[in-house]
Amino acid sequence: MNRDLEKYINDHISPEDQVLSDLFRKTYTSVVNPNMISGHLQGMVLGMIVNMISPLRILEIGTYTGYSAIAMAKALPKDGVLHTIEINDELQELSMEYFKRSGVSGKIVVHTGDAKEIIPTIDETFNLVFLDGNKREYLQYYNLIFDKVTPGGYILADNVLWGGKVSDPDDNEPMTKGIREFNSGIKNDNRVEKVILPLRDGLMLIRKKE
Numbered sequence: 001m002n003r004d005l006e007k008y009i010n011d012h013i014s015p016e017d018q019v020l021s022d023l024f025r026k027t028y029t030s031v032v033n034p035n036m037i038s039g040h041l042q043g044m045v046l047g048m049i050v051n052m053i054s055p056l057r058i059l060e061i062g063t064y065t066g067y068s069a070i071a072m073a074k075a076l077p078k079d080g081v082l083h084t085i086e087i088n089d090e091l092q093e094l095s096m097e098y099f100k101r102s103g104v105s106g107k108i109v110v111h112t113g114d115a116k117e118i119i120p121t122i123d124e125t126f127n128l129v130f131l132d133g134n135k136r137e138y139l140q141y142y143n144l145i146f147d148k149v150t151p152g153g154y155i156l157a158d159n160v161l162w163g164g165k166v167s168d169p170d171d172n173e174p175m176t177k178g179i180r181e182f183n184s185g186i187k188n189d190n191r192v193e194k195v196i197l198p199l200r201d202g203l204m205l206i207r208k209k210e
Helices: 003-011 018-030 039-053 067-073 089-102 115-121 135-148 162-167 174-187
Strands: 057-061 081-086 108-112 126-131 149-158 192-197 203-208
Touching (some): 003 039, 018 039, 018 089, 039 126, 039 149, 057 067, 057 115, 067 089, 067 126, 089 108, 126 135, 135 149, 135 174, 174 192, 174 203
Parallel strands (some): 057 081, 057 126, 081 108, 126 149
Antiparallel strands (some): 149 203
């Protein structure tokens, strides 16, 4: 998406929450790979989806600095809870600060470590899962969380177009291969309905059949 079009879109959607705007700037001035942050447009989409399906339990794999977690948690019902997993413990202080500033810290359960080890220890079922962790491990995450997703529940997977690299048969970089393997796995899984939205770097919406 070119910058003029992105600006036009952002000018014609609901304004960005001030705490999220501050977090976005803080991420870009103090964190490595700041382009990993969700940002205003994706944050609005995630929040809108949460408002539409009213989940009581959300699982996020890949907290980063907490933007997407805040966007979703703010849209949760009063008794809703979001579990979020981040492998990089150096980011926890920053995300926790902004969880508190946004007023959603009471709705968020933070897990630090390898998602593949943590997921089996969470004794919950989820109405919504957001995958945004290590792209090489997407299919592993999917297999681990599938039975924890309620019938009719949703799984959202970020970065499924990976800058267009997924359609290049000559690109065998590990991240690209991981995303491509995930996309193929979902395509062939008749337990779910799925669609890919060309939002930013590609967002796949997956619905577990009832």
